[in-house]
Amino acid sequence: MLPAISFPHAVLAALRQSTRWAGLAIFxxxxxxxxxxxxxxxxxxxxxxxxxxxxxxxxESVRGRLLDKxxxxxxxxxxxxxxxxxxxxxxGGEEVGSATSNDEGEFEIPVPGPGRYGVTLNLDTLPDGxxxxxxxxxxxLDVRPNQARIVQFALGPRTRNVTTTFDRVLxxxxxxxxxxxxxxxxxxxxxxxxxxxxxxxxxxxxMVTFGGIIAWWFNVRGGLNLIVATVLAVVVGFAAAALLDLxxxxxxxxxxxxxxxxxxxxxGLSLLLRNVYxxxxxxxxxPFGDYAEQTGYIVGPVRIAPxxxxxxxxxxxxxxxxxxxxxxxKIGKAMRAVADNRDLAxxxxxxxxxxxxxxxxxxGALATLGGVLFSLNERVSFNGGFNLLLxxxxxxxxxxxxxxxxxxxxxxxxxxxxxxxTIWVSPELKNVGALLVLALVLLVRPxxxxxxxxxxx
Amino acid sequence: xDFELIFENGLKSLFGTEAVVYALAAIGLNVxxxxxxxxxxxxxxxxxxxxxxxxxxxxxxxxxxxLGIFVxxxxxxxxxxxxxxxxxxxxxxxxxIVTIAAGEIVRLVLRAASFRRSTGGANGLQNFADPFFDLxxxxxxxxxVWILKYNHRTMWVLIVGWTLVALTSTVVWLLMRSPWGRxxxxxxxxxxAVRSLGKSVNAYKMQSxxxxxxxxxxxxxxxxxxxxxxxxxxxxxxxxxxxYTALILGGTARILGPIIGSMIFWSLLSFTDVxxxxxxxxxxxxxxxxxxxxxxxxxxILVGAGLAALMIFRPxxxxxxxxxxxxxxxx
Numbered sequence: 118m119l120p121a122i123s124f125p126h127a128v129l130a131a132l133r134q135s136t137r138w139a140g141l142a143i144f145x146x147x148x149x150x151x152x153x154x155x156x157x158x159x160x161x162x163x164x165x166x167x168x169x170x171x172x173x174x175x176x177e178s179v180r181g182r183l184l185d186k187x188x189x190x191x192x193x194x195x196x197x198x199x200x201x202x203x204x205x206x207x208x209g210g211e212e213v214g215s216a217t218s219n220d221e222g223e224f225e226i227p228v229p230g231p232g233r234y235g236v237t238l239n240l241d242t243l244p245d246g247x248x249x250x251x252x253x254x255x256x257x258l259d260v261r262p263n264q265a266r267i268v269q270f271a272l273g274p275r276t277r278n279v280t281t282t283f284d285r286v287l288x289x290x291x292x293x294x295x296x297x298x299x300x301x302x303x304x305x306x307x308x309x310x311x312x313x314x315x316x317x318x319x320x321x322x323x324m325v326t327f328g329g330i331i332a333w334w335f336n337v338r339g340g341l342n343l344i345v346a347t348v349l350a351v352v353v354g355f356a357a358a359a360l361l362d363l364x365x366x367x368x369x370x371x372x373x374x375x376x377x378x379x380x381x382x383x384x385g386l387s388l389l390l391r392n393v394y395x396x397x398x399x400x401x402x403x404p405f406g407d408y409a410e411q412t413g414y415i416v417g418p419v420r421i422a423p424x425x426x427x428x429x430x431x432x433x434x435x436x437x438x439x440x441x442x443x444x445x446x447k448i449g450k451a452m453r454a455v456a457d458n459r460d461l462a463x464x465x466x467x468x469x470x471x472x473x474x475x476x477x478x479x480x481g482a483l484a485t486l487g488g489v490l491f492s493l494n495e496r497v498s499f500n501g502g503f504n505l506l507l508x509x510x511x512x513x514x515x516x517x518x519x520x521x522x523x524x525x526x527x528x529x530x531x532x533x534x535x536x537x538x539t540i541w542v543s544p545e546l547k548n549v550g551a552l553l554v555l556a557l558v559l560l561v562r563p564x565x566x567x568x569x570x571x572x573x574x
Numbered sequence: 575x576d577f578e579l580i581f582e583n584g585l586k587s588l589f590g591t592e593a594v595v596y597a598l599a600a601i602g603l604n605v606x607x608x609x610x611x612x613x614x615x616x617x618x619x620x621x622x623x624x625x626x627x628x629x630x631x632x633x634x635x636x637x638x639x640x641l642g643i644f645v646x647x648x649x650x651x652x653x654x655x656x657x658x659x660x661x662x663x664x665x666x667x668x669x670x671i672v673t674i675a676a677g678e679i680v681r682l683v684l685r686a687a688s689f690r691r692s693t694g695g696a697n698g699l700q701n702f703a704d705p706f707f708d709l710x711x712x713x714x715x716x717x718x719v720w721i722l723k724y725n726h727r728t729m730w731v732l733i734v735g736w737t738l739v740a741l742t743s744t745v746v747w748l749l750m751r752s753p754w755g756r757x758x759x760x761x762x763x764x765x766x767a768v769r770s771l772g773k774s775v776n777a778y779k780m781q782s783x784x785x786x787x788x789x790x791x792x793x794x795x796x797x798x799x800x801x802x803x804x805x806x807x808x809x810x811x812x813x814x815x816x817x818y819t820a821l822i823l824g825g826t827a828r829i830l831g832p833i834i835g836s837m838i839f840w841s842l843l844s845f846t847d848v849x850x851x852x853x854x855x856x857x858x859x860x861x862x863x864x865x866x867x868x869x870x871x872x873x874x875i876l877v878g879a880g881l882a883a884l885m886i887f888r889p890x891x892x893x894x895x896x897x898x899x900x901x902x903x904x905x
Contacts, residue, residue, distance in 0.1 A: 317667040319674075369886065377613060377666055378889060381818070382882045384615070388815050389878030392871045507678060510671045543688050552675045559660040559668060 177260045179205050179236055180225035181268045183218045185247050197222030198247055198272060202239040207232075217242075231262045238270055247272055282540065287419045289536045295425050295494075297532025298432035301525045303487035303502075304509040305439055306480025308524035311513075312456035313476045315376050316366070319383040321509065323390035324481055325502030328354050328488025330398050333497045336406045343407040347489045351482050358481020362474050387503070394499035402498035428490045435486065436525060439479075443521055452476055504548070508535065511551040515558050517565030526566060575852045580845065582721045587844035591728065591800035593837045594735035595621075598793030599813070600821040600832030601742050605786035607818075608826030609750060610779060611762030612786075613666045616657065616673030618813040619680040620787040622806075623649040624794030626684060626693065629804040632702035634692050639705035643795055650791035653680075654784040662779045677811055685806035698805035706731075706799050728800075735796045739833060742789050747829045749785075758782055759827075812874060816843075819881045825894030835891065843873050 183198040197220065204215040205226045213234065216224040228234055237255035250273035260266045307321045331353050335346035369379055443449040451472045454462040463469045488502060495501060508531055516527020531551055538550045558565060587593065599621055606612040627646015631637040637645070653676075661672045684693050693699070712726040724732060749755050757778055760768045769775050798804050816839070824835020850869045890896045 311667075317670065319670075374886075378885050380613075380667065380670065381822075382885045384815065384818075385878045385881030385883075385885065387878070388812070388881065389875050392874040392878065395871050396868045396875075507675050510675065514668070514671065543686065546682060546686055546688065548682060549679050552672075552679045555672060555675060556660045559664060559672065563664055563668070 176263045177229075177231055178225050178227045178265045179234065179258070179260065179268055180223070180265055181270065183222040183224070183270060183272060186250070186271070186273045198244065200242060200244065202242045204237045204239065206235050206237070225265070228260055231260050231264070233257060233259050236268050243272075246274060248274070250274075284419070285540055286537065289539060290533070291419055291421065292425075293533035293536030294529075295429050295432075296536050297529035298429060298436070299487050299490050300505065300508050300512050300528040300532045302432055302435055302490070303484050303505060304512050304524045304528040305436070305521055306483040307509055308513050308516075308521055309452065309456070309476050310480050312520070313452060313459075313473055314366070314370070316383065317376075317380050318480075319380065319506070320387040320390060321480070321484060322502035322504070322506035323387050323394070324354065324358060324484035325488040325491065325505055326391070326394055326499060327357065327502070328485030329492035329497040329501060330394060330488075330499075331485070332489045333398075333403065333405060333492070337403070340406075343405050347486070350489060351485050354485025355478040355482040358484075359474055359478035361481075362477035366477070367470060367473070391500060391503055398497070398499050400499070402496035402501070404496045405492065424493050428493060431486075432490065435483070439483070439521070442479075448472070448475055507548060508532065508551050511555045513565075514555055514563075515565055517567040520565070520567045523565050523567035575856050575858070580848050580852065583848045584841050584845040585722055586724070588837050588841040589722065589732065589736075590724075590840070591731055591735060591796065592844075593840045594732065594739060595793045595797040595800065596817055596820050596836035596840055597739050597833050598735075598742065598796065599790050599817040600824070600836050601739070601746060602786035602789035602793065603817050603821050604826060604828075604832045605746060605782055605789065608821065608828070608831070609755070609762060610758050610782040611666075612662075612779060612783060613670040614673045614783070614786070615670050615811070615814055615818075616675075616677035616680075617786075617790050617817055618809050618811065619653060619657075619673075619677045620650045620790035621794035621797060621813065622680050622684065622809040623647075623653055623787075624791030625798035625804045625809070626699075626794075627791070628795050628798050629694075629699040629702045630692060632705070633694075633699045639702075642702075646795060647788050647791050650787040651784050654787040655780070658780045658783045662776050662783070674811060674814075677809075677814060681806050681809050684809070693806070694804070696806060698803055700803040703799045703802040731796065731800050735800075738792055738796065742792065743829050743833065746785075746789075750829075754778075754781075762827075812877075815881060816877060819877050819884065821891075822881070822884050822889065823891050825891035827895070828893040831891060831893050834893065838892075843876070846876060847873055 181203075183201055184195040185198050187194050187196065197218075199218050199220045199222060201218045201224075202215060203218070203224050203226065204212055205228060206212045213228050214226040216226045218224045235255060235257045240254055250271045254270070256268065258266060258268060303321070303325050306324075307318060310316060310318050310321075328350055332343070332346045332350035335341045335349050336343050339346070341349070365382075366379070369382065374382075441449075443453060451462070451467045452475070454465070454467055455469055455472045455476075459469055462472075484502075487505075491501060491505065492498075509528065512528030512531040513524045514527065515523075515531060516525065517523030531554055534554065535547045535550050539547050542550065599617055602620065603614065603617050606614040606617070624643070624646040627644075627649050628639065628642040631642020631645050632639060635642075657673060657676055661669045683689065685696050686693075687695050689695070707727055707730065710726065710730040712730055714726050716723045716725055717729040718724055750759070757768065757773055761775055761778055765775055797808075801808075817836075820836040820839040821832050822835070823839050824833065825831035847869060850872060854865070854869065884891065
């Protein structure tokens with residue numbers, strides 16, 4: 118970790134600048150979509166239903182009635198859906214005609230003659246909350262001579278996400294921001310521990326899981342409100358990590374054990390802890406007592422649950438607090454000094470052991486908090502933290518091993534990238550993206566974005 | 575408590591197929607970690623290459639067993655190159671991170687439903703080992719001495735397996751006594767000194783990575799044959815940690831180390847497992863403290879604690895030499 122240097126500050130300033138523009142763009146985009154997708158009050162619904170008595174006019178047509186069945190078989194609660202655009206084309210060819218459903222949900226589109234046609238419902242014109250309960254929004258059908266062919270679209274509450282790619286990008290982007298911030302919180306501790314002690318703590322994932330499990334005990338078994346449980350869990354996390362340093366790591370450091378050996382010890386510890394959790398907590402993931410099910414508001418195409426907003430805001434506040442501690446407080450300065458050059462820091466009067474103790478405590482507290490936030494969405498499980506460990510490593514390597522700000526930036530990018538990658542890649546493989554990022558960074562710039570360009574070999 | 579069963583089980587696992595598999599994996603790891611000082615925490619990925627090479631070759635592609643094994647070993651070489659290129663020139667921490675990640679990724683990809691048609695997904699593949707057992711010269715029956723008896727199929731696997739262990743150990747022993755081995759051992763001690771003598775450190779490291787990986791893949795082949803199935807969840811990071819514990823227990827940078835280490839390690843683990851299960855079913859340990867399922871998990875706890883304790887108290891293991899341990903004192 119470095120004292121203030123122009124490059125990282127420049128990067129952070131640029132990031133701040135671009136996130137401002139990005140935020141503005143996202144807001145404008147969301148606002149536009151919100152207005153476009155809600156049925157406008159004064160919208161003109163063109164009726165193209167031909168009067169039944171008229172003898173002239175095309176003999177063949179495609180017609181139908183759009184009803185929002187509300188997911189029930191009861192006909193009485195069906196609501197006509199108006200303002201939806203339907204288009205008919207020559208079975209994959211040119212457009213033949215289009216119509217908008219009227220206030221009875223009816224539409225009729227004349228076609229030039231019998232034959233095969235494709236009928237497509239324009240998804241963007243569906244009102245909020247209405248989607249397809251089955252089938253797709255386009256279908257092909259045959260029109261016989263003199264037939265006014267009826268086409269059915271099964272509409273109901275929007276449970277299935279028949280969304281466009283842009284919608285998915287927004288939704289995944291939002292969850293990626295949340296996920297990235299959580300990884301950022303948990304990896305800051307890991308990076309600081311590495312920076313001050315040189316230890317690559319493979320048991321950090323278990324500290325994250327610890328947070329989730331302790332909060333779960335306080336919340337579900339102890340009956341405490343989740344917020345109180347989280348505060349208690351963070352305190353316990355701080356204490357437990359500090360105790361670990363006192364009882365184990367400090368002794369090994371004083372013995373002169375090599376960093377590699379300590380890393381292997383941390384791997385053994387990780388295996389031990391993970392399986393203790395499995396025995397005491399059980400194999401299946403369990404949700405917290407409160408805030409488990411929140412369907413969330415729909416802002417345009419994106420579904421946002423209140424707990425996600427809380428998670429994001431809390432993460433940002435905590436990260437800012439960490440930055441403040443590092444830059445402005447005495448202990449923060451001492452941490453940076455020890456990370457930079459331990460002997461020099463010791464010779465200038467800093468109590469290195471005390472600083473390291475504090476670093477472990479803080480790392481534990483941050484990991485615990487991250488664990489609770491992670492488990493809000495993913496539920497508490499015995500190996501949740503271990504699954505995050507790979508992503509933390511990817512984030513830290515991307516940002517620069519040993520720099521706290523690097524961990525923040527890198528982890529955030531990794532989290533966002535992984536969530537967005539599920540557009541193309543199946544969700545079970547999304548962690549593969551993290552490895553690819555890792556490998557790429559090591560090939561091109563092993564010290565990461567914010568790391569010093571020193572020899573890392 | 576059936577003490578005879580416990581004893582017989584312990585003795586059989588000393589020489590059984592799991593000991594063979596871990597011995598081969600540990601010999602490969604010994605080349606990486608014991609002799610060259612490479613912290614490869616993804617050895618299970620190499621093992622999976624061998625196992626799935628054979629299984630997929632026979633089941634998915636319809637090849638002969640030999641071609642499947644050959645492709646598996648080739649895949650191990652490719653994996654070694656892919657892993658080595660970005661990380662060998664970097665510090666040990668980075669190699670550890672990348673290899674652990676690689677191991678998990680291999681398992682996730684093999685498990686993915688998207689590839690289920692080729693890899694068998696979470697259920698894995700079966701029915702590929704028949705060509706191996708067709709070569710069995712032993713007639714049906716039980717073979718062995720005293721209470722150490724195995725059926726003819728297992729005996730065949732053991733014969734082939736231990737022969738492989740002996741062969742690979744001899745190869746490694748000869749290599750490490752050669753000039754190549756001397757360079758590799760020096761890399762473990764002081765990379766910069768070797769570089770200053772004009773040797774291409776990265777090339778030697780890569781060769782070592784490939785060699786150890788191929789030996790690991792052979793272990794995978796035996797693993798697949800011994801179980802007559804491959805399932806992705808058997809190839810998780812726990813396997814690598816077991817192999818490390820076996821290696822460190824026996825002593826790194828020693829030819830007999832991985833072999834004896836695996837035998838003792840597996841026998842101890844199996845012994846504990848059976849004893850605990852007997853104790854639970856005989857109610858010496860109350861059932862709600864430790865249920866049947868959890869006994870298997872206790873093994874992992876013991877391994878984790880054992881690994882940490884070994885590193886702290888006796889990093890050179892049984893046969894090892896304290897000076898030659900790649901991760902001895904600082905500096």
